[in-house]
Amino acid sequence: MCFLVYLDGFIFIMLFKKIFYYSIIVICFFIFLLHLFGPFAGPMSIINTIVDGFYDEEYLKNYMNIEPGSNTKFINQIIGFVFWLTVLVCSSLSFLKRLSLDRKFSISFMCFLVLSSIIFIPKICNIILH
Numbered sequence: 683m684c685f686l687v688y689l690d691g692f693i694f695i696m697l698f699k700k701i702f703y704y705s706i707i708v709i710c711f712f713i714f715l716l717h718l719f720g721p722f723a724g725p726m727s728i729i730n731t732i733v734d735g736f737y738d739e740e741y742l743k744n745y746m747n748i749e750p751g752s753n754t755k756f757i758n759q760i761i762g763f764v765f766w767l768t769v770l771v772c773s774s775l776s777f778l779k780r781l782s783l784d785r786k787f788s789i790s791f792m793c794f795l796v797l798s799s800i801i802f803i804p805k806i807c808n809i810i811l812h
Contacts (some may be wrong), residue, residue, distance in 0.1 A: 711770040736762035768793040
């Protein structure tokens with residue numbers, strides 16, 4: 683009886699890992715393909731996000747109360763580079779056959795945390811500060 687409970691829990695955890703892993707992969711593919719082929723100007727939008735920074739200067743001024751400068755632009759460029767690096771790493775996980783599902787899940791979960799923090803932490807800070 684105890685073995686069956688353990689087996690059900692194991693199956694549930696593996697099913698959760700697969701669903702979470704594939705949903706993150708689909709979201710990253712969607713982001714990548716939308717910026718690559720969508721109405722956002724193709725591959726130049728990815729390069730512009732890295733060169734100009736992830737956040738607009740108006741967004742930094744108005745919503746985050748940060749004055750744009752050289753240090754802010756450099757940090758903003760790093761954030762843009764990290765964003766696209768995590769999207770590409772997470773999207774390429776589906777093509778790597780040698781990695782186990784546990785390792786792919788760990789990498790995709792870390793990518794999910796990085797992407798979520800890049801997108802949502804400024805919005806949460808904006809809500810708290812205003």
